Amino acid sequence: MCRIGAIKSSDYVHPSQALLLMQSQQKGHDNSGFAMVMHDLGGIFKNYKHLPTLSLACTDEGLKLAEDILHEAGFSRVLQWVPETFHRPGLDINAMPNYVFETFNYPKQFRNASPKEKEDLLLDMRLQLRFALEEGDQGYVYSFWPDVVTLKEIGDPRDIGTYFNLWQPDDHFTAKVITAQCRQNTNYDIVRYAAHPFFLQGYTALANGENTFYLKNKEFQRKLHRGYIGFESDSQCFLYTLHYVHRELGWPLPYYKHVITPLPFEEVERREDRDELLAIRQSLTHLEINGPNTIIGVLPDNTLFTCCDAKKLRPVVVGRSDKMVVISSEVCGINEILPERDWQEDIYPNEREIVMIGQDLEVQRWRQ
Amino acid sequence: METMKIHDVTANDLPWKIRYDASRCTLCGSCTAACSFRAIAPKVERRRLVWSESEYPEPKSRYSAVPVIRQVKSIKNYCRGCGICEKVCPNDAIGPVRNLDTRHPIVTRCLAGDSIKRGGRKNLEATVRTLDKLRVGRISQMTDPSLDAQRHTFDMLAPFGRILPPGKLPFKVGADGRLEKDGQAPPVHWIYPVVIGDMSIGALSWRMWEGVAMATAYLNEQCGLPVRMCSGEGGVPVRLLKSRFLKYMILQIASGHFGWNRIVKAMPEMIEDPAGVLIKIGQGAKPGDGGLLQSQKVAPHIQAIRGVPKADLLSPPNHQGLYSIEESVQKMFLSFNAAFKFRVPVAIKVAASATSVSVFNNLVRDPYNIVGGFFLDGIDGGTGAAHEVSLDHTGHPIVSKLRDCYLAATTQGRQGQIPLWAAGGLGKTGDLAADAFKMICLGANGVFTGKLILQMAGCVGNDMGRCNACNTGLCPAGITTQEPALAHRLDPEKVAQNIVNYFLAMDQELKKLMAPIGNSSLPVGRSDALVSTDKAVAERLQIQYVC
Ligand code: SF4
Ligand code: SF4
Numbered sequence: 001m002c003r004i005g006a007i008k009s010s011d012y013v014h015p016s017q018a019l020l021l022m023q024s025q026q027k028g029h030d031n032s033g034f035a036m037v038m039h040d041l042g043g044i045f046k047n048y049k050h051l052p053t054l055s056l057a058c059t060d061e062g063l064k065l066a067e068d069i070l071h072e073a074g075f076s077r078v079l080q081w082v083p084e085t086f087h088r089p090g091l092d093i094n095a096m097p098n099y100v101f102e103t104f105n106y107p108k109q110f111r112n113a114s115p116k117e118k119e120d121l122l123l124d125m126r127l128q129l130r131f132a133l134e135e136g137d138q139g140y141v142y143s144f145w146p147d148v149v150t151l152k153e154i155g156d157p158r159d160i161g162t163y164f165n166l167w168q169p170d171d172h173f174t175a176k177v178i179t180a181q182c183r184q185n186t187n188y189d190i191v192r193y194a195a196h197p198f199f200l201q202g203y204t205a206l207a208n209g210e211n212t213f214y215l216k217n218k219e220f221q222r223k224l225h226r227g228y229i230g231f232e233s234d235s236q237c238f239l240y241t242l243h244y245v246h247r248e249l250g251w252p253l254p255y256y257k258h259v260i261t262p263l264p265f266e267e268v269e270r271r272e273d274r275d276e277l278l279a280i281r282q283s284l285t286h287l288e289i290n291g292p293n294t295i296i297g298v299l300p301d302n303t304l305f306t307c308c309d310a311k312k313l314r315p316v317v318v319g320r321s322d323k324m325v326v327i328s329s330e331v332c333g334i335n336e337i338l339p340e341r342d343w344q345e346d347i348y349p350n351e352r353e354i355v356m357i358g359q360d361l362e363v364q365r366w367r368q
Numbered sequence: 369m370e371t372m373k374i375h376d377v378t379a380n381d382l383p384w385k386i387r388y389d390a391s392r393c394t395l396c397g398s399c400t401a402a403c404s405f406r407a408i409a410p411k412v413e414r415r416r417l418v419w420s421e422s423e424y425p426e427p428k429s430r431y432s433a434v435p436v437i438r439q440v441k442s443i444k445n446y447c448r449g450c451g452i453c454e455k456v457c458p459n460d461a462i463g464p465v466r467n468l469d470t471r472h473p474i475v476t477r478c479l480a481g482d483s484i485k486r487g488g489r490k491n492l493e494a495t496v497r498t499l500d501k502l503r504v505g506r507i508s509q510m511t512d513p514s515l516d517a518q519r520h521t522f523d524m525l526a527p528f529g530r531i532l533p534p535g536k537l538p539f540k541v542g543a544d545g546r547l548e549k550d551g552q553a554p555p556v557h558w559i560y561p562v563v564i565g566d567m568s569i570g571a572l573s574w575r576m577w578e579g580v581a582m583a584t585a586y587l588n589e590q591c592g593l594p595v596r597m598c599s600g601e602g603g604v605p606v607r608l609l610k611s612r613f614l615k616y617m618i619l620q621i622a623s624g625h626f627g628w629n630r631i632v633k634a635m636p637e638m639i640e641d642p643a644g645v646l647i648k649i650g651q652g653a654k655p656g657d658g659g660l661l662q663s664q665k666v667a668p669h670i671q672a673i674r675g676v677p678k679a680d681l682l683s684p685p686n687h688q689g690l691y692s693i694e695e696s697v698q699k700m701f702l703s704f705n706a707a708f709k710f711r712v713p714v715a716i717k718v719a720a721s722a723t724s725v726s727v728f729n730n731l732v733r734d735p736y737n738i739v740g741g742f743f744l745d746g747i748d749g750g751t752g753a754a755h756e757v758s759l760d761h762t763g764h765p766i767v768s769k770l771r772d773c774y775l776a777a778t779t780q781g782r783q784g785q786i787p788l789w790a791a792g793g794l795g796k797t798g799d800l801a802a803d804a805f806k807m808i809c810l811g812a813n814g815v816f817t818g819k820l821i822l823q824m825a826g827c828v829g830n831d832m833g834r835c836n837a838c839n840t841g842l843c844p845a846g847i848t849t850q851e852p853a854l855a856h857r858l859d860p861e862k863v864a865q866n867i868v869n870y871f872l873a874m875d876q877e878l879k880k881l882m883a884p885i886g887n888s889s890l891p892v893g894r895s896d897a898l899v900s901t902d903k904a905v906a907e908r909l910q911i912q913y914v915c
Contacts (some may be wrong), residue, residue, distance in 0.1 A: 210512040212886045215896045223781025249534055252545045262889075264523050265558060276539065276547045282527055282556050283534040285784055290887045291512050310888070311520075313513060 002208040004181045004196065004316075005333055006296045008304045008357050009324040012042030012174035015151075017337050019161045021328060022182045024336040026157075031092070032183050034157035035195040037143070037150045037204045038175035040302045045103065045149070048079055052122050053103045054129075055150040057096040057192065058139025065138060066129050067102075073125060074107025083164050083173075093155035093163050096139065096192075101149050119201055123227050130229075140192045143199045149175075152195045157182045177302050181206045194232035198239040201227065201247065202300030205239035208329055209314045212291030217241070220286035224248070238295050241287045246299065253305065255280065256297075257354050257368045260289045261310035296327055305356040312351035318363070319346045325357045377479070379439045381471040383833055384449035384464040386439040392461035395435055399453035399462050404842040404854055407447035408462070411438040437462060443476050450828045450835040452844040466832075473756075484756040485660065487838025487848065488653035489819070489831050490747050490793075492760045497748075497793065498767040498905055502806050505899030505914060508886035517876070517883040524878060524890060525594070526814035528644055529556030529713035529740040531785045536737075554737055555713050557643060560587075560595040561890060562804055562874065564867075565791055565818030566620045566646065566717070568600030570661045570670045570681070571752055571838070573855040576825060576847045579863025581608070584616045586868050593871060596643045598816070601659060601683060603627015603673040609634040614642050620717075621704075622648040623658055624683035626674040632707070641712050644740065645704045647697075649687065650719030652745030652792040654754035655763045658683035662753065664841030667850035701738040715741030720769040720792060728773045732782050741787045744770055748793025748831075749819055753839030766792035767810065771909050774811025774893060783893060787813040795820035796831065800870075801877030809894045810909060822847055824870050825863040 003025040007017055018036050045053060056066060067077075081101045106113075110121055126144040133139035142150035153160045161167045181196040196206035211217065214234035221228040221240045225248060228240040238260070245256050262281045268274055281288075292313030296306045306316055306327050319326050319334035321341045326334045331346065349355045352368040379385045386408060400408050413436050418429045439447060447464055454463035476484055508514040515522075531554075532538075538551030564584060569577045584597040601622030608614060609631060619642045621628055650656065661670075661681040671678060687700070697716070704714045716731070716739055718724055724744060731739045746766025770790040777783040790812045794803040796819075804815045822829075826845045829835035838848040846858030882888065885897045899914045900906040906913035 212508065212512060213891075213894070216891075216893050219778045219893065220781065220783060223778075244534075250541065251539070251547060252541060254545075255547060264521060265525055273546065275549055278556070278558075279532075279537050279539075279549075279553060280534075280547075282531045282784075283537055285527075285889075285892070288889060290889060290891075291508070292886075311515075 002181060002183050002196070003329045003333075004179075004206050004208045004294065004296055005326070005328040006177070006179040006298075006304055006306075007324060007326050007337070008177045008302070008361065010176070010361055011323055012171070012176055013178065013324075014169040014171070014174050015166050015178060016161070016169045018178045018180040019157065019166055020336050021326065021333040022157055022180055024332045025182070025328070025330045030183055031156040032190070033152070033154045033195050034160045034180070034182055035150070035152035035197060036178055036180035037148065037197045037199050037298070038178050039148050039204065039298055040176035041147050041149065042174035042176070043172035044079070044081055045147070048103045049147045051078060051103050051105055052144050052146050053101055053149055054144045055142040055148075056100045056102070056139055057098070057142070057152070058100065058133060059097050062133045062139030063098050063100060065132055066141070069129055069132060070104060070125065074109065075104040075125070077102055078105050079103035085163055086165055087163060091155070091159040091163055093153060093159050095153060095155075095163065099151070099164070123201055127227065127229070145199070145202060148199065148202070150197075150199055152192055154190060154192065177298055177304055179204055179206055179296055179298060191232045193230055196233070196235055198233075198236050200239055200243050203239060203243045203247070204298040205235070205242050205295060207235040207238050207293050207295045208316075209235075209293030209309065210291050211235060211237055211289050211293060213289050216286045217289065238289070238293070238297075242297050244287070253299065253303070253356065254354060254366050254368070257307050257366075259284045259287050261351075261368070262288060263368060294329065301359075303356060303358050305354055306349055307354045308349060308351050310351050317346055317348050318355050319343065320361070320363060323361070325361055325363060377441045377443055377475060379441055380467065380469060381475045382439075382441070382446045383467055383470045383472045384447040385467045386437075386447060386453075387463050387465050388437055389461045390434070390436050392459045393437060394459060396458065398456040398458065399437060402452045402456045402844070404452070404844045404849075404851075405448055405837065405840070406445045407440050408437050408453060409440050410435055412436070443479050446472070448835045448837050449833070450837070450844045452828070485753055485839050486756055486759070487829060487836040488752045488754055488759055489829065489836050490653070490759055490763070491831055491833045491836070497796065498765060499794075499803050499806050500797070501902045501905050502898045502900050502911070504805070504881055504885065504897055505912065506897040507884045512886055514886050515883040515888060517879040520883070520888060522879050522882055522888050524561060524875070524882075525558040526561040526890060527556050527784075527787045528559050528596070528715065529787070530554040530737045531556060531787065532737060533782065533785060552710075554740060555711050556740070557713060558594070559643065559814070560593050561808065561814035562595065562800065562871070563618070563789065563814060563816040564595065564597040564821055565749075565816040566598035566600040566618075566648065567818050567821070568602040568620075568659075569604065569673060570602045570665060571600060571848055573843070573846055573849050573858060574669060575855045575858045575860045576863060579825065579858070579860035580821060580867065581613065582860060582864035583867035583871075585613050586864060587871055588616055591868065591872060593875060595871060598646055601626055601648065602661075602670070603630050605673065606630060606634055610637045610639065612640050614638060615640040617642050618644040618646050620646045620648055622683055623685065623687045624681065626676070626681065626683070629675055630673065635707070641708055644712055645708070645714045646717055646743060647687075647700060647704070647714065648717045650717070650721075650745070651752065652719050652747050652749050652763055652766065653752065654758040655719030655721055656685055657754050657758045657762075658685045660753040660755075660839060662839055662841065665848075665850050670850065698734070698736065698738060705738060713740030715739065715743055715789075717743035717745060720744050720746035720764040720766050722764065724764070724769055725772045725776050728786070729776055732777055732780065732786055739786050741789055742773065743789045743791070743816065744773065746790070746792025748796060749791050749817075766790050766794070767807070768908055770807060770812055771810045775910070778893070783811070784813070789814050789816055791816045791818070799877075801874045801881065804874075805878060805881040806898060809891050809897050811893045811895070813890070813892055821867060824866045825858065826866075
């Protein structure tokens with residue numbers, strides 16, 4: 001099984017918390033990988049929230065290639081952080097030679113551009129980098145976006161933590177929102193890109209489950225947006241649907257649930273918004289998911305949410321304290337990092353709701 | 369000895385020979401009375417009986433006139449192998465036997481100087497069908513549990529109507545963060561994914577038609593299955609047009625435009641909208657050919673409904689004046705949409721052919737979004753009458769053509785915008801659920817079926833040349849005849865009951881196929897659920913090859 005988790009906190013937290021959250025659920029995963037996306041960065045990135053940061057795992061050649069492309073496009077580097085790695089024999093990790101997090105200033109001609117233009121530019125650059133580095137397996141570009149960094153690795157999550165020295169809390173690599181998953185892809189080949197969470201233009205999604213409508217989703221999404229590529233994992237579809245519904249169509253978040261797990265016709269007939277719901281089901285039937293899933297997602301404004309498939313075939317629980325909300329596949333993960341919370345307040349989301357954690361950590365539950 | 373005449377027609381020239389056992393026959397006359405084709409007749413034979421009564425042979429003989437049943441040797445009243453005689457014979461004294469040495473195709477043409485016409489079935493190529501080379505191969509297991517066909521609920525509905533791309537939905541975000549409708553969208557109805565295909569009231573006996581209509585209403589109102597029935601060409605009884613049952617009917621307009629006058633006239637008095645309008649451009653059983661309703665079948669009520677005299681009614685192969693998709697078809701769609709105030713989806717039915725994908729592409733790209741469904745009909749289906757040469761030698765199998773259309777839509781990111789409905793030999797083996805399910809996985813939104821409905825009613829014809837006399841008006845089962853005596857053989861209640869029961873069984877079976885792949889809504893386009901052991905089929909349909 002995959003195990004997924006997410007932390008949203010009013011203070012900056014270190015990824016060691018995410019590792020702890022995931023490690024306690026170790027029985028539920030197979031030690032084949034660990035990945036995380038951090039939004040709303042603190043520490044060394046805190047002063048660069050408005051500038052895009054590139055998260056890259058690559059060879060030396062790949063790094064040069066990527067930097068050349070960015071420089072040519074007019075980007076100028078303002079910050080580079082190469083995490084110190086600690087290799088020792090016996091560590092189960094299948095690492096790339098370099099891990100690079102670099103923050104760039106926009107090209108001159110884009111500095112006064114609209115947010116939309118900048119966002120499109122960042123996406124195009126990431127795609128360009130990805131294609132360029134794909135040749136000869138020179139590297140993996142996980143994200144290129146303001147206030148976001150991504151790390152993905154193949155191996156035992158504990159050893160990955162050791163390798164990147166992530167068990168040791170410090171305050172220069174922190175964020176207020178961290179999503180993480182343990183385990184590499186099992187449905188298809190092991191590919192670095194296949195590890196959750198997936199990221200696109202400020203949106204992050206990760207899932208525990210199996211998307212039985214993967215083929216339908218994929219065939220449809222391929223034509224919807226140039227950013228919908230890869231499909232190394234069936235769970236990527238959840239991200240693309242989120243991006244499409246929320247950003248491209250501009251529909252409020254509750255409609256995400258209506259798209260992926262539409263209400264049965266019988267129930268729709270009894271609803272006041274019957275016409276809208278039917279129209280959504282008609283037009284977006286290929287984005288429906290069928291099959292067991294729990295999804296966790298992050299929106300560009302750092303809203304965190306979770307929802308399940310329509311039959312609630314995968315577990316998820318939400319625990320909270322005054323300063324932190326944690327979503328996890330298993331409650332033991334939350335016990336690990338929020339031992340003092342009132343566990344009676346834990347939420348076990350049902351098959352027809354979205355649990356949303358907005359600004360100031362207020363938690364909302366929306367019935368579909 | 370009589371002179372042998374080589375050109376005389378004998379039973380050996382005909383497709384079926386009568387097996388007759390005079391010793392079992394009690395001459396009750398049931399078989400000759402029942403044979404609607406008059407293919408058997410009583411005859412008197414002169415028989416000689418030789419016997420001996422003494423210890424030594426002392427033969428005596430006696431001649432007597434013995435009545436027997438004999439096959440009529442005529443190319444008009446030839447035996448169709450329907451087996452009705454066998455059915456009615458109390459003593460198992462008679463029955464048809466297929467004649468492998470038949471010279472029928474040659475003799476008939478030679479003697480009549482006319483082409484052979486018959487009921488619509490393809491009688492060549494009795495090979496394994498493509499659909500039978502596919503299996504449902506993707507079974508949900510532990511991490512992805514299969515469903516319980518009995519316990520879970522399934523959303524088994526298919527759209528009929530033009531579907532807008534998501535970006536074109538007339539929505540705005542309201543003040544409370546909810547989507548509100550802001551403009552018009554084409555009408556879409558969600559219906560059961562198996563539609564009762566278009567068989568006209570002229571082609572079927574009125575009792576058959578009534579049985580089908582009854583079954584449709586019962587399925588909707590008592591069983592909760594929103595099954596729709598297509599009227600076929602030639603209009604609808606006015607009483608039905610004005611009844612609440614109209615909402616279960618898809619009205620068809622074919623190239624003859626028969627019966628539309630009465631439909632148009634009834635519009636002001638309609639209390640319900642019809643379920644849809646289907647413009648028939650072509651039919652899979654006789655692509656490129658029009659309908660053929662021979663005058664034998666044009667009974668008084670058909671004349672009234674269609675407003676025609678008793679004459680052969682030949683629909684032209686195309687809608688006269690409808691030659692370009694871009695202009696005239698669009699005009700036609702618009703007028704039908706307007707006629708029902710844009711509340712009723714208007715779809716098109718074409719024959720599967722090498723060019724159907726181009727037609728589909730044209731419609732999909734139409735900026736006015738007027739076509740509410742693409743009904744694709746392949747060979748192997750069909751009930752109507754046509755020239756045998758068309759039935760056997762023209763057309764295209766449905767499976768790959770449907771797949772091509774679906775993939776064409778997928779390439780453009782427009783799958784589902786014009787719902788695909790497919791037919792043509794589906795349910796030929798009796799298992800419509802399996803065929804429908806596989807077609808849906810290949811990209812159909814739903815299927816329609818006609819011939820199988822006849823089969824449910826008791827049709828004795830098959831794809832190996834048995835009966836297929838639907839054109840003659842002499843249907844021995846009372847299904848495709850307007851002869852009162854023959855039509856009365858059919859019990860409409862029983863027809864309705866059979867159809868309802870078949871649909872209920874099929875509904876169960878569809879769930880039994882959806883459950884193991886873990887889907888509670890129709891798996892449209894889930895070709896990953898199918899596998900084939902035939903490499904060529906797997907490649908052509910783009911599904912997994914297994915061996
Ligand atoms: S099989 Fe049918 S057509 Fe032939 S003799 Fe018997 S009843 Fe007549
Ligand atoms: S039984 Fe009637 S419907 Fe069936 S093939 Fe014969 S004539 Fe046609």
